[in-house]
Amino acid sequence: xxxxxxxxxxxxxxxxxxxxxxxxxxxxxxxxxxxxxxxxxxxxxxxxxxxxxxxxxxxxxxxxxxxxxxxxxxxxxxxxxxxxxxxxxxxxxxxxxxxxxxxxxxxxxxxxxxxxxxxxxxxxxxxxxxxxxxxxxxxxxxxxxxxxxxxxxxxxxxxxxxxxxxxxxxxxxxxxxxxxxxxxxxxxxxxxxxxxxxxxxxxxxxxxxxxxxxxxxxxxxxxxxxxxxxxxxxxxxxxxxxxxxxxxxxxxxxxxxxxxxxxxxxxxxxxxxxxxxxxxxxxxxxxxxxxxxxxxxxxxxxxxxxxxxxxxxxxxxxxxxxxxxxxxxxxxxxxxxxxxxxxxxxxxxxxxxxxxxxxxxxxxxxxxxxxxxxxxxxxxxxxxxxxxxxxxxxxxxxxxxxxxxxxxxxxxxxxxxxxxxxxxxxxxxxxxxxxxxxxxxxxxx
Numbered sequence: 001x002x003x004x005x006x007x008x009x010x011x012x013x014x015x016x017x018x019x020x021x022x023x024x025x026x027x028x029x030x031x032x033x034x035x036x037x038x039x040x041x042x043x044x045x046x047x048x049x050x051x052x053x054x055x056x057x058x059x060x061x062x063x064x065x066x067x068x069x070x071x072x073x074x075x076x077x078x079x080x081x082x083x084x085x086x087x088x089x090x091x092x093x094x095x096x097x098x099x100x101x102x103x104x105x106x107x108x109x110x111x112x113x114x115x116x117x118x119x120x121x122x123x124x125x126x127x128x129x130x131x132x133x134x135x136x137x138x139x140x141x142x143x144x145x146x147x148x149x150x151x152x153x154x155x156x157x158x159x160x161x162x163x164x165x166x167x168x169x170x171x172x173x174x175x176x177x178x179x180x181x182x183x184x185x186x187x188x189x190x191x192x193x194x195x196x197x198x199x200x201x202x203x204x205x206x207x208x209x210x211x212x213x214x215x216x217x218x219x220x221x222x223x224x225x226x227x228x229x230x231x232x233x234x235x236x237x238x239x240x241x242x243x244x245x246x247x248x249x250x251x252x253x254x255x256x257x258x259x260x261x262x263x264x265x266x267x268x269x270x271x272x273x274x275x276x277x278x279x280x281x282x283x284x285x286x287x288x289x290x291x292x293x294x295x296x297x298x299x300x301x302x303x304x305x306x307x308x309x310x311x312x313x314x315x316x317x318x319x320x321x322x323x324x325x326x327x328x329x330x331x332x333x334x335x336x337x338x339x340x341x342x343x344x345x346x347x348x349x350x351x352x353x354x355x356x357x358x359x360x361x362x363x364x365x366x367x368x369x370x371x372x373x374x375x376x377x378x379x380x381x382x383x384x385x386x387x388x389x390x391x392x393x394x395x396x397x398x399x400x401x402x403x404x405x406x407x408x409x410x411x412x413x414x415x416x417x418x419x420x421x422x423x424x425x426x427x428x429x430x431x432x433x434x435x436x437x438x439x440x441x442x443x444x445x
Contacts, residue, residue: 001044003078003126008070008115009039012059013051013415014425015356015388016434021195022387023055023354026221026251029195032056033356033388034425035327036063036111037415038118042078048122049414052114052327053355057443059425065111068098073115082123085146089116089333093148105305109330116331117361121411130406131332132364136176136371140165146333151308152341155315161340168373175371183402184367185215185377186384187245189354191234192218198233205237212401214242215381217273221248224263231267240268247273250303254283258290271297271321278303284318292320299323302352306330307337314345321379323352326361335365343373354385359396360412363403391419 014034017023023031034056040048054062072092081088092112093104102108124131135143140162149158191204208216218234220227227246235244246269252260257275264272272291276283278300288298297320304310306329313319322342324335342349349369351362359382366382374380382403389395393414397404406412422430426442434440 003042003044003046005040005073005076005078006043007041008066008073009041010063010066010070010114011037011039011420012063012425013037013356013420013423013428014056014059014431015391015423016430016440017387018056019439021193023385024193024195025219025247025249026194027249028055034059035356036066036114037420038066038114040073040115040118040122042122046122046125048118048120048125048410050114050116050118050121050331050411051357051413051415052110052117053325053358054110061107062110062114065098065101065107066114069095069108069111069115073119078119078122078126081119083145085119085333086144086148089146089330090148090150092116093330104308104330109306110327112330113327116333117327117411117413120332121413124411125409128409130364130409131411132367132371132405135332135364135368136172143336147337147340148333149337152311152337155311156337156340156344160344164340164343165372168375171375172371175375179367179370179405183399183404184363184370185381186213186398186401186403187215187217187243187381188213188384188386189217189219189247190384190386191216192230194219194222198230201230201233202237205234208401209238209242211398214401215245216242217245217247217383219249220246220264221251221260224260227260227264231264231269235267244269245271245273245299248275250274250277252276254280254286257287261287261291261296262294265294265296269296271299273299273323274303275300279305279309281309281312281316281318284313285316288318288320297321299350301325301338302328304328307334307341310338311341314341314347319347321350322347323350324362324365325352326358326365327355328352332365339365339369339373348374348379350379350381351383353383354387356388357392357413359384359389359403360392360394360406363396363406364411367403367405391415391423 018030035051299321301323
């Protein structure tokens with residue numbers, strides 16, 4: 001029997017992370033990690049689950065955008081979607097009226113990611129494979145058919161991608177077995193949220209050192225003296241043999257970024273993440289050129305709008321580490337295009353994660369890259385934050401500071417039913433209790 005999509009359900013799910021300053025940084029001081037959560041329903045009862053990450057207020061806007069796009073998906077035969085996934089992706093992002101609200105950026109692109117992520121979860125469930133394995137097992141031609149190459153053929157073409165994948169086929173089986181045995185290296189941001197006290201940072205540094213972590217990231221950017229104190233504290237805790245990264249979350253101007261980081265050079269950070277506006281390609285290029293002689297790379301990508309911005313960052317040699325985000329641009333289809341451009345231009349991918357569901361999703365992408373494309377973990381690492389995993393049916397598994405490959409079918413994106421009952425906004429059980437306690441004020445939209 002032909003399988004087709006009968007309905008789309010979209011929920012606004014929020015978690016009160018601001019109460020403990022979890023996720024706090026120089027730009028986003030009080031985030032409540034949240035998501036627009038999409039469930040695709042089919043006539044055979046099999047469902048696909050996808051999400052896009054948000055910080056609380058405004059999630060309802062993304063939810064509405066998903067609903068506005070849903071007519072493009074309802075009634076579609078899944079075999080036809082997956083056989084021509086690149087064309088379907090373009091159809092979704094090129095809807096003649098909705099496209100005006102982007103195009104291919106902002107709220108509509110976040111909604112695109114939620115729907116596309118749910119489609120990949122559905123496809124993997126139908127194949128009874130985790131998404132990383134589904135990607136690994138697709139032929140080069142099948143994989144290429146999922147990508148929309150419009151606007152990027154001046155850097156990468158279908159023919160080049162097929163050649164890359166075929167050249168990487170040697171050793172795939174061995175790399176897959178190695179992945180299953182050892183997992184994929186992780187670094188943690190959990191020790192360095194900007195709202196944490198010094199004592200809390202010390203405790204967390206010790207915790208993650210004991211867990212085997214060797215790479216740590218700290219948030220910076222509000223106050224130079226505080227940054228020097230906090231970086232000194234973390235460096236003393238983790239020692240000189242371990243890696244330190246810092247993240248400014250877009251807070252600085254270009255010249256300010258350069259001067260501020262020269263003050264932090266003494267702590268030997270390997271990268272400065274999001275030093276300035278995520279749209280400023282030339283600004284990032286200037287920062288990167290100025291800081292490379294100091295041994296500091298530039299990393300960005302979590303707020304990068306689409307493959308075209310990534311293309312320009314790579315062309316301009318503006319980044320030393322590319323940070324794809326599983327929910328910022330248009331889902332796996334567009335993310336694959338970025339991986340291939342990075343492969344061609346020699347920039348390692350180190351995914352952004354941490355927010356609700358991001359760790360669960362990006363692990364699949366980076367594991368596929370190791371097995372099928374780059375074949376290496378050199379200068380590559382996945383961000384890890386130790387929160388919200390308990391709400392998923394198949395949460396990430398970390399062993400010896402490495403992500404262990406998921407073995408359950410899908411994209412690891414299905415939330416537990418109890419989680420939705422508690423945290424659906426604004427009428428979930430936990431939200432009602434927090435309103436009654438005065439922890440949050442209920443806002444009518």
